[in-house]
Amino acid sequence: MTHTQLDSEFLSKKHFVVHQITKELLEAIEGDLLSRDSSRLLATEVLEMKDAWKDVDDILTFLKKCSEDYPFLQKLNESFQKKIQEDRAALTLSKQDAQKLENIQQQLSKLSQE
Incomplete structure (x- = not known):
């Protein structure tokens, strides 16, 4: 995944x-x-903090704190955490798949040279 894609996903x-x-x-x-x-x-806090968020972990920390102070945000906090965990699991799987594909390509290359 390119740096631009990561930036775009984070901004989204x-x-x-x-x-x-x-x-x-x-x-x-x-x-x-x-x-x-x-x-x-809360509105002021969101406006001030949103520009300080540098990564998803900053957002997660902010949501956790806000959901403690504002219980009506608990559901949002939980669903966002779950989504991030799913995204991270998918990214891990795609990295593993990429490694497996690279290994297969190397094996094919060796076989074709024999």
Whole structure:
């Protein structure tokens, strides 16, 4: 996977999390689950922190902290963690598959030279 692809995937995840937090925040305000002061505090925190996120682990840490302070974000935190674990498992498998393919190509090359 190229550096540009990784950057694009990270930005996509970052955008998704900001969008989902905003959605959950609006629903919490509409459902009177959160005071205006608390909602402003969370919104400010998201706006300030989103630019500091350098990788997915930064987002995971932020979501974990926020879900402790704002329980309505717990489901988002859990689903995002699960998605990242699945992505990482798939990446590990694809690296293993690439290594297996390289080994097969080397064996074929040796066989063709015999």
